[in-house]
Amino acid sequence: MSRNNNINNYKKNNNSLSFYLYNSAKSVIYVKNRISLKKAFSEIFNKKNISEKAKGAIKDITYYTIRHLRLVEMLLNKLIKKPIKISILKGLFFCSLALLIKTENRNIKNKNNNIKNYYKIYTIVHQSVNVAQFNFKIIYAKNMINAILRKFLREKKEIFKKIYNISESYWNYPIWWINHIKITYPNFFQWKNILDIGHKKPPLTLRINQRKTTLISYNKLLKKSGLETTIIGPLAIKLHTPISIYKIPKFLNGFSSIQDAAAQLAAPLLDIRSGMYVLDACAAPGGKTCHLLEIADIKLIAVDNNSSRLNMISENLKRLNLKATLIPLDISKINLKKLSININKKTNNRFKFSENKYFDRILADVPCTGSGVVRRNPDIPWLRRKNDIKKLSKYSYKILDNLWKMLKPGGKLLFVTCSLWFEESEEQAMIFSKNHKDSIRLYSPGQLLPTINKNQDYDGFFYSLFQKNKK
């Protein structure tokens, strides 16, 4: 067969390991260039006609590699003499080494296991070489790939010994991230647990829709459908094995939504009652918006500065048969004196934020570094820089400050982040209290650390609830 035919077959056969490796390598390089995996996958999967099976495999390899990124980087450095300049080749080495480690670990743990989703060692090496075979840019490196991966297999014990006690390769986070976790949570068990959980696969947690079902009856329905579940919150059910939403009973009929158990605390904390005006200020994709609407018949305005993300709220509202007014708006920049919003198209009922001090309740789920949700987004530590913490804190403070002006006297504002950093969360809450003499800080859970045990499984979140003094 000619080389051209080979290339065409390779491009068509998007279910080969070399195809998965090539696209995983590309995704990992996105992250190395500080572009999120979400963006990477959307660009890579949009361009080509890639099967669902291939998408799943590419995601699996990519996530596994990102969770071992510093380790594979250090391994590669020990294996090569000169630095590799071509990024796709570097990405390929990262992914191939990660897959080899995955298979080796699995073999050590359970020698006789029928290995599912794991590749044989020689397949990984062979398919890695194949990636170069069919890519002009790195075809020259065919033999080198073979040699280096085999060198790794021969010398892995000695190489591991050299790098395993280095904090970065042991924990697989950037060094500033590890140090900042240790400084923020000096208790050994706390910082170790946070770093450990960041590399665990997240659970699929459902929030049941209390307008349509109850926790007990929906849990029974799930079990009857053969799903293993655990109840982990007042409305939260964890599925032991994540499945597609299309396979979750009555999901498309709005009986449940996907939402982490700690994120499910937000809506109840706001203590809403029917008839209230509620502003969900940084609302997309609408997890908390929908939860609020499931609790009471409120008039809800959901705002986000990202219009395409606002569309995600519309989809969720539609599935759950709920209604809200959606408005694209940058809360950090609004001029309250000029701002008026049409809240009822039929009656043309408008209100001006500054005049009416309108809202009974405000949810401020502000943008943050996302350090509490790393297990769901393992790229986060590699995308962020340390000074992002300060920048984002300043930005979200501006949002909080503007929102406070829109709250009725006696009204409540809930400040939420999915961060573990003190600077973004408790420190902002303290500054806010100090600068707003008309605020009272009410009880709320404060900082929740990511937790996994038998009956609890949730991400890291921060909650702080404020009430405005009645004049």
Ligand SMILES: C[S@@+](CC[C@H](N)C(=O)[O-])C[C@H]1O[C@@H](n2cnc3c(N)ncnc32)[C@H](O)[C@@H]1O
């Ligand atoms: C943590 S996410 C919100 C998650 C959402 N509350 C939920 O539960 O599904 C933060 C959101 O704030 C939005 N955002 C960022 N800056 C904003 C701004 N200046 N004004 C309004 N929304 C903003 C982002 O687009 C993002 O959708």
